Amino acid sequence: MDLTFAKEDEDFRLEIREALRGLVPPDMARRTRQRVHPTKADLKLWNRILYDRGWSVAHWPKEYGGTGWSPLQVHIFEEELAAADAPFLTYFGPRLVGPLLYTFGREEQKRDLIPDILTGETLWCQGFSEPSSGSDLASARTSAVRDGASYVINGQKIWTTEAHYADRMFCLVRTDPSVPAQKGGFSFVMLPMTDPGVRVRPIVTLDEGHSVNEVFLENVRIPASDIIGEEGRGWDYTKFMLANERITNAHVPRAKRDLVLLKEIAASEYGASPSAARDEARRRIAQLEMDLDGLEWSVLREIINGSKNPAIASGLKIVASELQQRMTDLAVDMIGARGRIFYGEDDFERNDLPGNPGEYAPGLAARQLFLRATTIYAGSNEIQRGIIAKQQFGL
Amino acid sequence: MDFRLSDEQTMLKESVDRFVAQKSGFEQVRAAAAGPEGFARADWQTFAELGWLMLMIPEDLGGLGGVTADAALLAESFGRGLVGAPFVSTAVLCAGLLARADRPRDQQPLLDAIGGGEAIVALATEESSSRYGLDAIAAQAKPVDSGFTLSGEKIVVPDGAAAGHFLVSAKLAGTIGLFLVAADAPGLTVRRYRTVDNRRAADLLMADTPASLMIADALAPLERAVDEAALLLVAEALGCMDAAMSITAEYLKTREQFGRTLSKFQVLTHRVADMFVRAETTRSMLLRGLSALDAGPEIRAAAVSAAMVTAIDAGEFVCGQAIQLHGGIGMAEENAVGHYYKRIRAIGRTWGDRASHARRHVDLTQA
Numbered sequence: 001m002d003l004t005f006a007k008e009d010e011d012f013r014l015e016i017r018e019a020l021r022g023l024v025p026p027d028m029a030r031r032t033r034q035r036v037h038p039t040k041a042d043l044k045l046w047n048r049i050l051y052d053r054g055w056s057v058a059h060w061p062k063e064y065g066g067t068g069w070s071p072l073q074v075h076i077f078e079e080e081l082a083a084a085d086a087p088f089l090t091y092f093g094p095r096l097v098g099p100l101l102y103t104f105g106r107e108e109q110k111r112d113l114i115p116d117i118l119t120g121e122t123l124w125c126q127g128f129s130e131p132s133s134g135s136d137l138a139s140a141r142t143s144a145v146r147d148g149a150s151y152v153i154n155g156q157k158i159w160t161t162e163a164h165y166a167d168r169m170f171c172l173v174r175t176d177p178s179v180p181a182q183k184g185g186f187s188f189v190m191l192p193m194t195d196p197g198v199r200v201r202p203i204v205t206l207d208e209g210h211s212v213n214e215v216f217l218e219n220v221r222i223p224a225s226d227i228i229g230e231e232g233r234g235w236d237y238t239k240f241m242l243a244n245e246r247i248t249n250a251h252v253p254r255a256k257r258d259l260v261l262l263k264e265i266a267a268s269e270y271g272a273s274p275s276a277a278r279d280e281a282r283r284r285i286a287q288l289e290m291d292l293d294g295l296e297w298s299v300l301r302e303i304i305n306g307s308k309n310p311a312i313a314s315g316l317k318i319v320a321s322e323l324q325q326r327m328t329d330l331a332v333d334m335i336g337a338r339g340r341i342f343y344g345e346d347d348f349e350r351n352d353l354p355g356n357p358g359e360y361a362p363g364l365a366a367r368q369l370f371l372r373a374t375t376i377y378a379g380s381n382e383i384q385r386g387i388i389a390k391q392q393f394g395l
Numbered sequence: 396m397d398f399r400l401s402d403e404q405t406m407l408k409e410s411v412d413r414f415v416a417q418k419s420g421f422e423q424v425r426a427a428a429a430g431p432e433g434f435a436r437a438d439w440q441t442f443a444e445l446g447w448l449m450l451m452i453p454e455d456l457g458g459l460g461g462v463t464a465d466a467a468l469l470a471e472s473f474g475r476g477l478v479g480a481p482f483v484s485t486a487v488l489c490a491g492l493l494a495r496a497d498r499p500r501d502q503q504p505l506l507d508a509i510g511g512g513e514a515i516v517a518l519a520t521e522e523s524s525s526r527y528g529l530d531a532i533a534a535q536a537k538p539v540d541s542g543f544t545l546s547g548e549k550i551v552v553p554d555g556a557a558a559g560h561f562l563v564s565a566k567l568a569g570t571i572g573l574f575l576v577a578a579d580a581p582g583l584t585v586r587r588y589r590t591v592d593n594r595r596a597a598d599l600l601m602a603d604t605p606a607s608l609m610i611a612d613a614l615a616p617l618e619r620a621v622d623e624a625a626l627l628l629v630a631e632a633l634g635c636m637d638a639a640m641s642i643t644a645e646y647l648k649t650r651e652q653f654g655r656t657l658s659k660f661q662v663l664t665h666r667v668a669d670m671f672v673r674a675e676t677t678r679s680m681l682l683r684g685l686s687a688l689d690a691g692p693e694i695r696a697a698a699v700s701a702a703m704v705t706a707i708d709a710g711e712f713v714c715g716q717a718i719q720l721h722g723g724i725g726m727a728e729e730n731a732v733g734h735y736y737k738r739i740r741a742i743g744r745t746w747g748d749r750a751s752h753a754r755r756h757v758d759l760t761q762a
């Protein structure tokens with residue numbers, strides 16, 4: 001066992017910090033702090049900036065465009081990105097479909113699709129959930145029917161994040177209705193969002209933001225070669241992606257940045273001299289910091305010497321999602337009555353904002369509201385608890 | 396002790412429940428909330444016709460002389476129906492303060508206008524760094540020939556956007572005075588905006604704004620009135636919880652996953668059971684608070700803070716879990732449960748928050 005950070009890793013951190021200095025345009029940094037839903041322009045631009053340095057998919061193997069850094073170095077890199085208020089790159093290409101493609105994709109798919117994920121030229125969205133199939137994903141009904149050299153897709157997806165930004169969707173479909181999902185009934189296809197059979201309808205969430213959508217698929221015809229990997233392996237691929245999602249969704253780097261911001265908010269709201277209100281805020285921050293330390297070390301254990309234990313991944317998802325919620329709960333609590341004000345994302349640029357808030361206040365209440373979703377998406381926390389009971393204890 | 400409603404209270408409850416049942420389908424609520432004032436003036440007129448706006452005005456000033464427990468019946472039902480009208484702030488809080496003015500008879504015209512539904516009045520106490528402290532303010536009153544002028548700012552005035560008048564706290568020679576300011580007074584800038592619960596608030600910027608003195612030594616009456624209003628927020632929160640709970644239970648009976656209704660998953664039914672227990676405790680704390688309203692100021696304040704802390708925690712749990720148990724659909728703006736949650740969030744930072752109430756309780760109950 002070696003429980004120290006190596007000198008090279010510390011040096012690496014300083015190098016990265018130096019390299020990132022001034023790289024995030026200040027207005028982009030402010031948007032990252034204030035907005036819970038990144039703009040498409042920021043996602044694209046930041047992807048490009050990272051790509052130019054060879055860093056847009058730092059966590060990937062080198063042969064596909066990654067950096068070849070150690071998992072700890074990738075973690076350090078992501079921490080430094082978050083500390084610089086860089087937008088978190090779109091999830092779906094770099095985190096989900098990219099690894100799926102280089103792990104299971106056919107050679108020509110790797111060749112044709114991966115370059116545009118690296119640059120951010122193609123944005124993807126994830127078509128898993130359907131109106132009657134959320135937690136019970138295996139009951140999904142969207143179908144892809146073979147017709148000569150094509151598949152014809154019909155069905156409906158829902159809660160599709162960034163469908164309105166995306167050029168392509170990777171879509172879980174039933175290719176063989178006669179067998180269950182787990183036994184080869186599902187496949188993954190990719191489809192162009194510009195197809196006339198694709199209709200995207202926005203869903204406004206309770207924070208009044210727009211990141212999720214309904215996607216209606218009506219006779220969308222794709223070439224048979226646009227099935228990802230092999231037909232019938234959709235369920236294996238789903239499990240592969242969800243396992244990745246649970247760990248990266250811990251978002252430790254962003255949480256560490258948020259902790260710093262919480263301390264800044266506390267200093268600004270409560271000043272430097274002791275008071276009961278200040279003491280209480282500081283105690284709550286300390287509790288969050290301890291909990292975040294625990295989460296971080298759990299994540300480090302998993303990314304450095306992966307246990308591959310699904311119960312561990314599910315546990316990380318539970319801890320991280322609840323921690324993210326508690327952090328924004330506290331942020332809103334600290335801004336007092338201003339926490340009641342609705343600041344629309346389009347208002348942030350104005351300088352006569354209601355309540356004369358500090359720079360940090362606009363966006364917090366909306367963020368707090370949107371983060372109610374962290375315990376629902378990527379497998380609800382109830383489902384994760386079920387997985388732990390089953391996988392760890394056979395219950 | 397007798398916890399049953401009187402005959403009059405039963406009638407009042409029936410009438411408000413009927414109003415809410417008719418008027419507050421979720422679509423209607425959203426339409427009203429989308430209007431410029433966040434509520435429908437037509438509903439406000441109905442309130443006046445039903446006598447609700449004079450309920451809390453004393454009989455000798457032409458009102459019905461109701462008690463806070465009566466108003467709580469209305470507030471609870473408004474919570475259930477997400478009714479956004481400024482009942483608590485105008486018809487209870489400001490009407491109550493005007494009735495306790497140093498010269499209440501002078502306020503008769505304004506009280507009549509409140510009772511008749513013509514006047515909306517909002518209380519402006521919060522400032523940039525007052526953190527709910529009614530005495531922690533900087534706004535200043537200055538005596539002039541014609542009366543007083545006020546200078547300073549107030550922020551996030553509840554229901555401030557529709558108000559024709561404000562009751563404004565300001566420092567006056569070593570005390571806190573309470574002043575009446577017209578919304579169109581010279582030297583007053585009103586910035587109106589939306590709050591997370593889709594209501595409307597306002598910031599006031601006052602520069603030598605003419606004002607008339609209502610209460611010269613206002614801190615104690617203000618604390619009493621705001622405590623009463625806080626209890627009505629507890630009642631409203633209870634209505635929100637009740638509605639969110641029943642919508643959720645209904646959803647569990649109909650939504651299917653894994654080939655059965657969600658109601659077959661015990662973790663979810665137990666969650667609803669916990670929601671119920673928390674809501675019932677809130678009801679007990681509301682009644683306990685009501686019983687202490689006319690006790691000494693310290694007993695009253697501790698009981699109100701205890702009720703608020705209970706309601707804020709319970710509301711966060713009940714309405715937050717209502718979203719959780721709905722899954723994705725609970726996150727949609729089109730779904731009612733999120734709106735109950737947002738109202739709870741707003742209630743929990745109106746005239747005090749969990750932390751300020753918990754601290755006040757400590758200060759009042761521990762050496």
Ligand SMILES: Cc1cc2nc3c(=O)[nH]c(=O)nc-3n(C[C@H](O)[C@H](O)[C@H](O)COP(=O)(O)OP(=O)(O)OC[C@H]3O[C@@H](n4cnc5c(N)ncnc54)[C@H](O)[C@@H]3O)c2cc1C
Pocket residue numbers: 126127128129131132133134135136158159160161162212373376377378379380381382383386650652653657660662663719720721722723724726
């Ligand atoms: C903001 C947001 C973004 C999303 N982004 C995407 C996306 O990009 N792509 C995509 O495909 N999907 C996305 N989703 C969908 C998300 O994965 C689903 O919402 C989630 O899987 C839950 O499904 P559901 O909404 O149908 O809820 P349901 O499955 O109906 O669940 C309702 C409630 O029942 C509980 N429950 C269900 N089954 C059980 C059980 N067996 N035991 C105990 N409790 C149970 C759940 O925990 C929940 O509390 C997103 C969702 C949100 C809110």
